[in-house]
Amino acid sequence: MEINRITTGITGLDKLVGGGFPKGYSILVSGAPGTGKSIFGLGYLYAGAREDQKGIYISLLQKTSDLLDQAGMFGWNFRSYMGEGKIEMLEVDTTQFDISKLLNAVKKGGYERVVIDSLSHISLHPIPWQDISITYSAIRDIEAIIPDPKHPLVASRILTETFLTKLKKIGTTSIIISESGDIRNFEMDTLPESLTDGVLNLRYELTGPVKGRNLVIKKMRATKHSEVIHPIEFVEGLGIKVLEP
Numbered sequence: 001m002e003i004n005r006i007t008t009g010i011t012g013l014d015k016l017v018g019g020g021f022p023k024g025y026s027i028l029v030s031g032a033p034g035t036g037k038s039i040f041g042l043g044y045l046y047a048g049a050r051e052d053q054k055g056i057y058i059s060l061l062q063k064t065s066d067l068l069d070q071a072g073m074f075g076w077n078f079r080s081y082m083g084e085g086k087i088e089m090l091e092v093d094t095t096q097f098d099i100s101k102l103l104n105a106v107k108k109g110g111y112e113r114v115v116i117d118s119l120s121h122i123s124l125h126p127i128p129w130q131d132i133s134i135t136y137s138a139i140r141d142i143e144a145i146i147p148d149p150k151h152p153l154v155a156s157r158i159l160t161e162t163f164l165t166k167l168k169k170i171g172t173t174s175i176i177i178s179e180s181g182d183i184r185n186f187e188m189d190t191l192p193e194s195l196t197d198g199v200l201n202l203r204y205e206l207t208g209p210v211k212g213r214n215l216v217i218k219k220m221r222a223t224k225h226s227e228v229i230h231p232i233e234f235v236e237g238l239g240i241k242v243l244e245p
Helices: 037-050 064-073 078-083 099-109 136-145 152-170 180-187
Strands: 026-031 055-059 087-091 113-117 173-179 198-205 212-220 230-235 239-242
Touching (some): 026 152, 037 055, 037 173, 037 198, 037 239, 055 064, 064 078, 152 173
Parallel strands (some): 026 173, 055 113, 113 173
């Protein structure tokens, strides 16, 4: 069966993931600070706007003005597309935001592309335990990990699982940005990578055979993808460019 795909917006990446991201997928983009995660997300939205695909960047970490400055460094005229209603930049107060309202904003806006920056601000958001709906799978996993079901780690897992599940049901193709510290938690079963359809890791190695900036495609469902480490570089007018190893 042929899969409907959309361009990633990252030069050199489409051919490594079967022609683009499968439509409706949620893609986890992880990496340490400074590895290019925000640029990845901005480039993804900009590519969509050029193809008349409406997108939104939901930032729980950076100010919109800072993100627009980053985009401007690559010659991307985000303000023009914002004026046309093709891109929305939503800056969210992490001390007051409501997850349900975020999901409703995505649904009502009819966005085809969504960037969430960053996942840690969703998973660590304080929420009353009684407001969390526990799914069967969550209960099963919780019992195997932590005896106390009200442990903060458990609440974080359930909240994040609920958010990603509901986001996927909306039908958008989403980039979920995560700091590398979050990935260590994922590996401790706070959030299994199975909750997302794809996992990309951006790295900056100071030593060794893959010294420099690089990208690894760890997972992409229903897709034959590259399994090697690819060097990347930042190019004016393009953003991130993925190179051959």
